[in-house]
Amino acid sequence: MAKVRTSDLLENLDLELISGEDGIHRPIITSDLSRPGLELAGFFDYYPKERIQLLGMTELTFFQKLHSNEKLPRMERLCDDRTPAIIISRELEVPEELIEASERHAVPVMRSKLTTTRLSSKLTNYLEKMLAPTTAVHGVLVDIYGVGVLITGQSGVGKSEAALDLVKRGHRLVADDCVEIRQEDNDTLVGSAPELIEHLLEIRGLGIINIMTLFGAGAIRGNKRITLNVHLELWNSKKQYDRLGIEEDKLKIIDTEITKITLPVRPGRNIAVIIEVAAMNFRLKRLGINTAKDFTDKLANVISERDTDFM
């Protein structure tokens, strides 16, 4: 299924449709753009036909200088059956030959008020965002003191309950149960809720509750960068849990790794407080204060001093 189609550009980028309406549902598969200057001059060997083609002042002025019997064939070749759109910038006059060729091949021709450079950066931003790799993760995403914490764990382990507790403590809910994650700029994970279940939380025994109407606009957030994963699991007495906090576990989502903390759940352990502290401690580490490491260094120093005293 195509993520972006030409019609999406038309709706979201303030463009005016000139011709080729039949092709409005063409899929856009790449965020790369092309300014087909050399192609207009007749060099089609490397024509990137799957990209959006931008025609600015330079290209169109050059086109007007072509011989009249060359104009139509050039535009015909530009209107490939895979080209998602041809966009004219600066509200320039659209050449008749382009309109004719685009109608014949059903390639949408659109026009923008922006200059070519502004238009191309706006298009790139939009397409990068829309074409970014995505995935859905079973978990709860909460913004805790500005740290995006993804709480994961088996069904029924208490993720939503922990989230409710965190919301009561003044943190913000992003998504419950199903987090849609988009990878931006190759190493940034941004999570949000599927539209249908935005602001909702499901608590066993209570059912579905709306966090925004219950706790106000300050308790929710549309999307948040994910930097920490807290994995909840039922206390397993045979398993070794981290006692020092020196080692760092990682969770890989799409191509990005984030820090993972595994928390054993047991009656009497207040999970929300522990998650809250985990988020604060994570921030401290990023600020350069690593308690676990400082402490072990200090301990090692004391031990080695005693060793020398002894000798």
Next chain:
Amino acid sequence: MIEKTTEVQLKTGLQARPAALFVQEANRFASEIHLEKDGKKVNAKSIMGIMSLAINRGCTVTLSIDGRDEEEAMAALIEFVEKEGNY
């Protein structure tokens, strides 16, 4: 791990009530169960996940189940979505 694609026959689609029943059914099994629609994959044991897909009648969905009771789970869940019954 086993996988099966089917068409949803439930008259009302997976509206809130049938979705809750579906999730309840899925939770009876120990296996990991995922449901996929239009490239979106969610945990079938999570009610919010299932409801976020807004599955209507005639939708094509893929169930992928992994675990020791995967065969039974598959049979039960396929039967659930393939029957027309009213809830």
